[in-house]
Amino acid sequence: MLAINEIARAYHLMATARAMGNLYENNRSTCKYVHSTSKGHEAIQIAVGMHLLPCDYVSPYYRDDSMLLSLGFTPHELMLQLMAKAEDPFSGGRSYYCHPSSLDETKPRIIHQSSATGMQAIPTTGIAQGLRFLEETASPLLVKGPDGELPVVLCSFGDNSITEGEVSEAFQFAVLKQLPIIYLVQDNQWGISVSAQEARAMNAYEYAAGFKGMHRMQVDGSDFVASYFALKEAVAFVRQKRAPLLIHASVPLLGHHTSGVRKEFYRSQKDLDKHALKDPFPALRRLMAMHGYQEEQISKIDEDAAVIVREAFDAVCAANEPDVEQVTAHVFAETPVTQELGVRQPQLGERVMMVDAALHAIEDIMRAHPECVLYGQDVGQRLGGVFREAATLADKFGTHRVFNTAIQEAYIIGSTIGMTAVGLKPIVEVQFADYIYPGLNQLVTEISKSCYLSHGKFPVPMILRVPTGAYGGGGPYHSGSIESTLLSVKGIKVVYPSNAADIKGLMKAAFYDPNPVVILEHKGLYWSKVPGTDPARMVEPASDYILPLGKAAVVTEATAACVDNGESACVITYGMGVYWAKAAAASFPGQIDVVDLRTLYPLDEALVFEVVKKHGRCLVLTEEQQNNSFAEALAYRITKACFNYLDGPVEVMGALNLPAVPINISLEAAMLPGEEKLRKRLAQLLQG
Numbered sequence: 001m002l003a004i005n006e007i008a009r010a011y012h013l014m015a016t017a018r019a020m021g022n023l024y025e026n027n028r029s030t031c032k033y034v035h036s037t038s039k040g041h042e043a044i045q046i047a048v049g050m051h052l053l054p055c056d057y058v059s060p061y062y063r064d065d066s067m068l069l070s071l072g073f074t075p076h077e078l079m080l081q082l083m084a085k086a087e088d089p090f091s092g093g094r095s096y097y098c099h100p101s102s103l104d105e106t107k108p109r110i111i112h113q114s115s116a117t118g119m120q121a122i123p124t125t126g127i128a129q130g131l132r133f134l135e136e137t138a139s140p141l142l143v144k145g146p147d148g149e150l151p152v153v154l155c156s157f158g159d160n161s162i163t164e165g166e167v168s169e170a171f172q173f174a175v176l177k178q179l180p181i182i183y184l185v186q187d188n189q190w191g192i193s194v195s196a197q198e199a200r201a202m203n204a205y206e207y208a209a210g211f212k213g214m215h216r217m218q219v220d221g222s223d224f225v226a227s228y229f230a231l232k233e234a235v236a237f238v239r240q241k242r243a244p245l246l247i248h249a250s251v252p253l254l255g256h257h258t259s260g261v262r263k264e265f266y267r268s269q270k271d272l273d274k275h276a277l278k279d280p281f282p283a284l285r286r287l288m289a290m291h292g293y294q295e296e297q298i299s300k301i302d303e304d305a306a307v308i309v310r311e312a313f314d315a316v317c318a319a320n321e322p323d324v325e326q327v328t329a330h331v332f333a334e335t336p337v338t339q340e341l342g343v344r345q346p347q348l349g350e351r352v353m354m355v356d357a358a359l360h361a362i363e364d365i366m367r368a369h370p371e372c373v374l375y376g377q378d379v380g381q382r383l384g385g386v387f388r389e390a391a392t393l394a395d396k397f398g399t400h401r402v403f404n405t406a407i408q409e410a411y412i413i414g415s416t417i418g419m420t421a422v423g424l425k426p427i428v429e430v431q432f433a434d435y436i437y438p439g440l441n442q443l444v445t446e447i448s449k450s451c452y453l454s455h456g457k458f459p460v461p462m463i464l465r466v467p468t469g470a471y472g473g474g475g476p477y478h479s480g481s482i483e484s485t486l487l488s489v490k491g492i493k494v495v496y497p498s499n500a501a502d503i504k505g506l507m508k509a510a511f512y513d514p515n516p517v518v519i520l521e522h523k524g525l526y527w528s529k530v531p532g533t534d535p536a537r538m539v540e541p542a543s544d545y546i547l548p549l550g551k552a553a554v555v556t557e558a559t560a561a562c563v564d565n566g567e568s569a570c571v572i573t574y575g576m577g578v579y580w581a582k583a584a585a586a587s588f589p590g591q592i593d594v595v596d597l598r599t600l601y602p603l604d605e606a607l608v609f610e611v612v613k614k615h616g617r618c619l620v621l622t623e624e625q626q627n628n629s630f631a632e633a634l635a636y637r638i639t640k641a642c643f644n645y646l647d648g649p650v651e652v653m654g655a656l657n658l659p660a661v662p663i664n665i666s667l668e669a670a671m672l673p674g675e676e677k678l679r680k681r682l683a684q685l686l687q688g
Contacts, residue, residue, distance in 0.1 A: 002225055007284070007288060010224050011284050011298070013070050014043070014224075015281075015305040016308065016309060017037070018042070018305075019302075019305045020078070021037040021038070023306075023310065027313070030317065033082065035082055036098065036255070036259070037063065037065055040251055040254035041063060041221065042066040043224040044186060044227040045065075045156075046067070047224065047227035047228045047230070047231040048067050048070060048154060048156070048231055049069070050070055051228075051231045051232055052071065052152075052154065054107055054108060056108040056109075056151050057108055057110070057111070057124070057131075057151065057153045058108045058110055058153070058154045058156070059113060059155045059156060061098075061158060062096065062097075063186070065098045067156065071108060072107050075308060077089050078097070079312055079316040080319065084321075085322070086321060087320065088455075091455050092330075092455040093321070094453050094455065099115065099453070101455075102457075111123060111124070111417060111418065111421045112446070112450040112457075114445050114453075116441070116446075117164060118163075119166060119414075120156075121155055121161075121164075121170035121171075122166055122414035122417075122446075123415065123417035123442075124418060125170040125173055125179060125418065126416060126418025127181075127419075127421055128180050128181035129173065130420075130423075131153065131179075132179055133373065133419075134422060139371075139423075141422065150240075151180070152182060152235055153180060154181070154184055155170075156184045157204075159191075159196070159203060159204050160199055160200070162200070162207060163199060166414070169408045169411040171183070171208070172406065173408070173415070174211075175244055179242075179243075180244075181238065181244050181245075183208075184247050186249050187248060187249065188252060188275075190257070192257045192261060193261075203248055205217075205218050205246065205248035208246040214245070215246070216246050216247075217247045218248045218249075221251040222279070224284050224287070234247055251278070252275035252279060253275055330452050330454075330455055331451065331491055332514075333461075333515055335549070337546055340548060340551065343541060344501055344542075344547075345501070345539045345541065349539040350539065352500050353526065354499060356500070356540075357501065357504040357538075358503045358521065359388075361505075362390070363396065366397050369511075371424050372401070373402070374427045375402070375403050375428055375429075376404075376412050376428050376429030376431070377406075377430075377431045380403045381394035381402070387467060387526055389429075389526070409436065412430065412439060413430070414439070414446055416428055417446055417447060417458075417462075419462075425462070426462050427511070428463070429465040430464065431467065432468075433469075433481065434482075436482055444489050448516065450491075459516075460515070460516045461514045464518045468522055469481060469522040469575060470524070470661045470668055471576075472529070472665070474668075475661065475662075475663035476661055477660075479668070480660070480661065481624040482520075484624055487630050492516045493513065493518070493549055494520065495517060496599070496600055497521070498525060499525070499535065499536045500536060504540065505546055506598065508547070520575070522576050524576055525575070532579050532583050532675070535579070536579070547598075550603065551598065551607075552604035552608060554593055554596075556581070556594035558592055559591075563615065568592065568617070568686075569615050569686055570593040570617070570619075571620075571678075572618060572620045572634065573622065574596060574598065574622075578596045580675050580678050584678040588683075593611050593615060595607065600630065608634075608638065612638050617688070618642075619650075619652070619653055620632075620650065620651070621654075621673060622652075622654040622673075623673065625656065626657060631653075631654055653677070656671045
């Protein structure tokens with residue numbers, strides 16, 4: 001039996017949500033930013049908020065404003081985001097209505113929420129993955145409820161989002177690891193103008209049957225009482241059994257898709273009338289009357305809600321706009337690593353291969369930080385990475401901290417958002433740069449924007465290792481370079497070390513950086529197998545060595561005499577380009593500076609510009625295909641900053657503009673820059 005006070009509370013919340021939706025509709029010119037409301041979905045959403053605890057996590061979707069009210073957020077708080085005001089508690093005026101993020105300790109925690117349909121599935125499942133780890137390790141990071149309750153995670157969707165492939169990746173991982181997560185699917189039969197019949201062969205409940213180990217429920221999401229008890233049962237089950245469960249809730253769509261996509265554009269009157277029959281508001285009103293509430297009492301609740309909503313709206317309309325001077329704030333969280341620290345070259349140190357230096361850096365990190373975990377394809381105990389880049393780590397730290405995943409690049413990358421939200425520090429790997437693209441959506445849509453759109457609340461301190469580059473006939477799907485693609489994404493840092501000492505120091509700095517860092521690791525430098533790359537093997541730095549991101553180095557230096565006589569030039573490069581440049585420079589003794597960028601973002605512009613101004617002649621060298629590359633963009637920046645010091649145009653040299661690296665070794669060499677080709681270009685540059 002449901003207590004009358006719970007019914008009354010639900011009615012008050014629903015009346016508030018309905019008043020908000022009506023006010024928005026009646027003030028469309030004022031509510032100018034695109035928004036959706038929960039009209040028709042209120043019952044199931046309110047039931048969610050009535051059963052979650054502050055130790056829990058929830059990921060609402062863009063139509064879940066009733067859920068947010070039920071969780072304890074006020075109309076005033078929600079409207080601050082609706083109107084994109086400075087005091088918007090979720091994003092500071094940067095994101096849409098009902099795109100929350102919250103660290104409020106009195107409510108369930110909410111990570112950054114995006115608009116990309118279904119994309120919250122992976123980050124939210126990552127939260128459940130992290131909670132499972134904290135439980136299994138008895139970590140002090142695990143936060144429980146007031147009576148020792150274990151936390152649960154709830155991820156909310158519209159039904160049409162279930163057709164997204166990344167939702168399947170999340171479901172697969174959840175059932176494989178038996179994670180404590182509820183997937184709430186609100187099915188209103190529409191995906192904007194696409195009907196259920198057009199979009200899918202089955203609903204979410206039927207689809208979930210294909211995931212062995214996924215528990216399932218169906219409920220009439222317009223019936224508050226049924227929804228209340230369904231959520232009560234679901235939350236209790238997941239809280240106790242620690243297993244995934246999907247709730248399929250049938251709901252009517254009574255409002256518009258959004259304020260800009262009106263229901264009358266694409267829905268028939270017959271369809272609208274059919275949905276109106278399932279309106280949860282009059283049904284709950286009748287339930288109030290059945291439990292003894294008089295009509296005037298119920299109307300008073302409606303009136304009071306309307307007054308509260310109106311007052312909140314008026315206050316928000318008068319609230320301050322965001323300070324445009326702060327528009328660049330929170331792209332990144334501040335890093336504590338700003339200086340090179342520790343011993344780079346111990347006196348009795350031994351030379352190690354680059355792959356081993358990276359391995360040892362991670363070993364140091366995992367030994368010092370129990371919150372660090374490592375996962376990806378083939379990095380687990382059996383193989384330790386296809387390049388042996390994770391060898392022995394599972395043996396040393398356990399298969400709960402170092403483990404394999406399925407071939408799920410999106411899950412590998414996106415799950416780190418949830419893992420970091422519970423206090424873990426993941427290092428993950430995509431096996432080859434060519435295979436990062438299935439995971440790019442999570443990197444771009446979720447990870448890169450999390451800190452900025454959550455107004456600094458949810459930076460994502462993860463490391464993504466990516467073996468990259470061409471050598472020895474690796475072929476078209478194992479040789480690609482992706483740095484220009486990555487550098488077009490704002491909100492991530494990109495590192496590209498060229499030797500053992502640098503990769504160890506940069507790996508440490510990346511771990512302590514509270515932001516997402518992608519480390520591009522050239523396969524041809526791992527073991528110094530490519531002729532001329534033996535110097536990539538270096539004396540291994542001490543375990544305390546840290547090299548800050550954004551610090552380039554001059555690795556070959558011209559003589560003062562050549563510089564003074566105007567007989568010098570500089571090469572700006574990174575990765576394998578460092579070795580091509582050093583080899584080519586040997587043909588021009590004392591005439592060439594070679595700058596190893598080491599980090600591509602943040603970029604050490606100060607050193608680059610200083611070196612270019614010293615010489616007046618510059619060539620930017622990259623292994624990537626040249627057209628529209630990072631190298632060409634850097635050449636422009638150099639030209640703009642150093643124009644008055646240049647003796648001629650800044651040159652760029654990259655690979656041929658082909659769609660892939662051919663597998664034949666001769667064709668591979670024909671495509672790539674190299675020592676001989678660079679030597680000819682430098683001769684021309686020096687003569688100019």
